[in-house]
Amino acid sequence: MDILAALNPAQRxxxxxxxxxxxxxxxxxSGKTRVIAHRIANLVLEGGVPPYRVLAVxxxxxxxxxxxxxxxxxxxxxxxxxxxxxxxxxxxxxxxRDGDKLGIDRSFTIYDDDDQIRLIKAVLEANNxxxxxxxxxxxxxxxxxxxxxxxxxxxxxxxxxxxFDEVVARAYRGYxxxxxxxxxxxxxxxxxxxVNLFRELPDVRQRYADRYLHVLxxxxxxxxxxQYTLARQVASVHGNICVVGDPDQSIYSWRxxxxxxxxxxxxxxPDCQVVLLEENYRSTQTIxxxxxxxxxxxxxxRRTTRxxxxxxxxxxxVGFEAYDGGEEAAFVIRxxxxxxxxxxxxxxxxxxxxxxxxxxxxxxxxxxxxxxRIPYRLVGGTRFYERREVKDIxxxxxxxxxxxxxxxxxxxxxxxxxxxxxxxxxxxxxxxxGLGVPAYTGLQLLRDWREGEVSVDSPPxxxxxxxxxxxxxxxxxxxxxxxxxxxxxYELIEEISRATDYRRHLQSSFDDSDERWDNxxxxxxxxxxxAELTPDAAxxxxxxxxxxxxxADTIDNRSDAVTLITLHAAKGLEYANVFxxxxxxxxxxxxxxxxxxxxxxxxxxxxxxxxxxxxEHLFLLRxxxxxxxxxxxANPPSRYWKDIPPTSWISAGARSRSRTSVLAHESMxxxxxxxxxxxxxxx
DNA sequence: CGCCGTACGGTTTTT
DNA sequence: CCGTACGGCG
Numbered sequence: 129m130d131i132l133a134a135l136n137p138a139q140r141x142x143x144x145x146x147x148x149x150x151x152x153x154x155x156x157x158s159g160k161t162r163v164i165a166h167r168i169a170n171l172v173l174e175g176g177v178p179p180y181r182v183l184a185v186x187x188x189x190x191x192x193x194x195x196x197x198x199x200x201x202x203x204x205x206x207x208x209x210x211x212x213x214x215x216x217x218x219x220x221x222x223x224x225r226d227g228d229k230l231g232i233d234r235s236f237t238i239y240d241d242d243d244q245i246r247l248i249k250a251v252l253e254a255n256n257x258x259x260x261x262x263x264x265x266x267x268x269x270x271x272x273x274x275x276x277x278x279x280x281x282x283x284x285x286x287x288x289x290x291x292f293d294e295v296v297a298r299a300y301r302g303y304x305x306x307x308x309x310x311x312x313x314x315x316x317x318x319x320x321x322x323v324n325l326f327r328e329l330p331d332v333r334q335r336y337a338d339r340y341l342h343v344l345x346x347x348x349x350x351x352x353x354x355q356y357t358l359a360r361q362v363a364s365v366h367g368n369i370c371v372v373g374d375p376d377q378s379i380y381s382w383r384x385x386x387x388x389x390x391x392x393x394x395x396x397x398p399d400c401q402v403v404l405l406e407e408n409y410r411s412t413q414t415i416x417x418x419x420x421x422x423x424x425x426x427x428x429x430r431r432t433t434r435x436x437x438x439x440x441x442x443x444x445x446v447g448f449e450a451y452d453g454g455e456e457a458a459f460v461i462r463x464x465x466x467x468x469x470x471x472x473x474x475x476x477x478x479x480x481x482x483x484x485x486x487x488x489x490x491x492x493x494x495x496x497x498x499x500x501r502i503p504y505r506l507v508g509g510t511r512f513y514e515r516r517e518v519k520d521i522x523x524x525x526x527x528x529x530x531x532x533x534x535x536x537x538x539x540x541x542x543x544x545x546x547x548x549x550x551x552x553x554x555x556x557x558x559x560x561x562g563l564g565v566p567a568y569t570g571l572q573l574l575r576d577w578r579e580g581e582v583s584v585d586s587p588p589x590x591x592x593x594x595x596x597x598x599x600x601x602x603x604x605x606x607x608x609x610x611x612x613x614x615x616x617x618y619e620l621i622e623e624i625s626r627a628t629d630y631r632r633h634l635q636s637s638f639d640d641s642d643e644r645w646d647n648x649x650x651x652x653x654x655x656x657x658x659a660e661l662t663p664d665a666a667x668x669x670x671x672x673x674x675x676x677x678x679x680a681d682t683i684d685n686r687s688d689a690v691t692l693i694t695l696h697a698a699k700g701l702e703y704a705n706v707f708x709x710x711x712x713x714x715x716x717x718x719x720x721x722x723x724x725x726x727x728x729x730x731x732x733x734x735x736x737x738x739x740x741x742x743x744e745h746l747f748l749l750r751x752x753x754x755x756x757x758x759x760x761x762a763n764p765p766s767r768y769w770k771d772i773p774p775t776s777w778i779s780a781g782a783r784s785r786s787r788t789s790v791l792a793h794e795s796m797x798x799x800x801x802x803x804x805x806x807x808x809x810x811x
Numbered sequence: 812c813g814c815c816g817t818a819c820g821g822t823t824t825t826t
Numbered sequence: 827c828c829g830t831a832c833g834g835c836g
Contacts, residue, residue, distance in 0.1 A: 187826085188825095188826075189826090214826065215826080216826050217826090240826090241825085315825090315826055318826090319826095379824080380824080380825080380826095382823080382824065382825090383824085383825065383826080483823070483824080484822085484823055484824075485823080485824085486822070486823090489827095508825085542813095545813080545814075547812090547813070548813090549812060549813045549814080550812090550813085551812060551813080552812085552813090591812070593812085594812075594813095675826095676826070677826095694823085694824065694825090695824080696823085696824045696825070697824085697825080715823095718823055718824080719823095720823060720824095721823085730824095734824080756822090812836105813835105813836090814834105814835085814836080815833105815834095815835085815836100816832105816833090816834090816835100817831105817832090817833090817834105818830105818831090818832085818833100819829105819830090819831085819832100820828105820829095820830085820831095821828095821829095821830105822827100822828095
């Protein structure tokens with residue numbers, strides 16, 4: 129197969145140049161995924177690089193899978209040897225292998241943000257920090273940012289200036305100690321501890337850097353300092369590092385992504401080749417013009433060239449000003465049916481994009497009621513693994529794998545209710561803290577103390593009934609740990625359900641217990657996929673997969689359905705027809721960004737990302753009034769509305785003309801182009 | 812001391 | 827509209 133055929137000159141250069149650092153600045157729809165896949169194939173075929181010596185990092189696990197498929201298509205089976213994954217999954221792999229040299233338990237548990245918040249809360253309480261003044265979430269976000277900038281607790285303490293920072297510094301120390309005690313790493317640790325590993329053990333770094341002859345990174349504009357540092361460490365021997373990014377699509381600075389990594393790359397690798405991919409193969413010229421009109425209002429934007437396409441002018445971009453959310457959804461449904469009827473699209477060709485997950489509900493309700501049916505898939509939203517019953521069972525599983533995981537222990541210690549109340553839990557924590565041990569060890573010492581095998585200066589003050597309940601829980605846990613070594617994860621879930629009488633617990637606590645029990649059954653089915661591994665390995669892989677693979681990664685395109693997705697999650701995806709809903713001040717741009725210019729610029733880029741997902745038809749929608757938690761309020765149109773050139777508009781107007789026509793005239797430029805086909809706008 | 816019912820508050824984006 | 831916090835009851 130000729131890897132270079134059917135590539136334009138810029139793409140060809142990006143694929144052909146085999147050695148040295150390379151910076152590819154690629155606009156939307158420029159085929160960057162394709163270029164990376166072809167570059168990997170060319171390295172193997174022309175450069176003679178063994179696949180196992182290639183490291184390719186993508187932004188999501190889904191992108192990893194797609195990359196693997198593409199390369200496989202070009203190379204065949206040898207692709208299996210390439211390391212492809214997100215930074216987080218690649219780091220987890222490195223740390224499972226070599227983390228012990230840094231004192232990290234091989235069975236470490238990965239804490240998600242829910243776990244982090246619970247832990248921070250406990251730390252704040254233990255330090256007598258007033259949670260009203262220092263909310264766990266705000267404290268955590270400062271700590272998380274510090275970690276992503278590779279500032280540890282003592283580094284943070286040194287540079288802390290004001291009172292808030294001093295309190296956070298204390299919390300940071302306590303949080304790190306609590307994580308270590310729980311044998312847990314949070315998401316940021318996966319990156320930070322790998323950087324530490326490579327820093328503190330040069331021979332380990334050398335081993336990885338020797339191995340990876342080529343490093344490729346997609347979505348480079350959304351990497352943070354820890355990720356960039358890690359990439360440089362791995363590329364430190366061979367210097368073959370190829371990064372692909374688009375500053376205009378940088379939308380994750382709130383997760384510590386730093387656009388300066390791109391300028392620093394040119395500084396750190398002065399001999400790097402810069403390749404610009406500015407030909408667009410995705411969208412019509414009309415869609416690109418609208419996107420360009422929005423992004424060109426971005427202050428301090430670096431790249432000023434305009435993307436061009438060979439896909440022709442295409443249909444006008446349609447703006448629709450609905451009276452309320454219901455009318456907005458009705459328009460989406462009408463247009464889906466019209467386009468299906470006239471152009472023969474499948475449901476898979478449509479996506480509805482919004483700023484916040486909460487906006488999906490109104491759309492879902494409308495779609496559920498639509499007749500004939502419109503199937504849809506919701507990306508994100510209330511995720512399966514975030515459901516309470518699933519998290520409960522997972523907490524038991526995590527305890528079996530790592531009983532020092534105190535967050536999980538405290539989650540299920542009285543679940544189902546077994547007579548261990550707040551008072552007992554508090555006393556257990558006081559007792560454990562006094563001994564300097566995790567809660568699990570504290571429980572064991574409690575049992576030893578009761579049997580007279582341990583004597584202490586200040587004995588714990590438990591009611592005898594509470595003490596019995598606590599030790600009963602310890603027995604249960606130890607029994608499950610014993611079983612965990614013997615049976616499959618599938619069977620372990622069954623034994624947990626049985627031992628805790630979990631189904632009855634659901635029945636007595638929830639009206640929708642059947643549905644919740646189905647979710648437990650579904651979790652068992654996921655676990656069944658690990659049947660061929662040994663019990664311990666199976667449980668470990670199962671838990672890691674759940675921690676690192678988000679639901680957005682599991683979207684299957686096999687069923688034919690309309691996609692409901694946030695603008696963030698839509699990054700890297702494309703659809704023939706895109707509806708961007710809720711283009712209102714306060715939603716996009718989001719009200720929480722109003723007080724910072726940097727955040728406001730990011731909102732604009734987010735809008736740009738959405739606009740450029742569309743291949744053929746793009747619909748921009750807003751509602752004049754919208755119901756938000758019970759109250760209906762009027763929202764002015766998004767500021768991006770007015771940046772869009774009048775020539776590409778069709779003002780669809782609102783169903784209730786008398787109520788909205790004045791507003792429509794004021795806020796929307798009238799089109800001089802055609803009109804929507806008759807019937808689409810009528811009630 | 813634990814459990815259950817009611818009132819109230821809070822609501823971006825995600826590996 | 828969902829989860830939490832608090833207060834009264836067993």
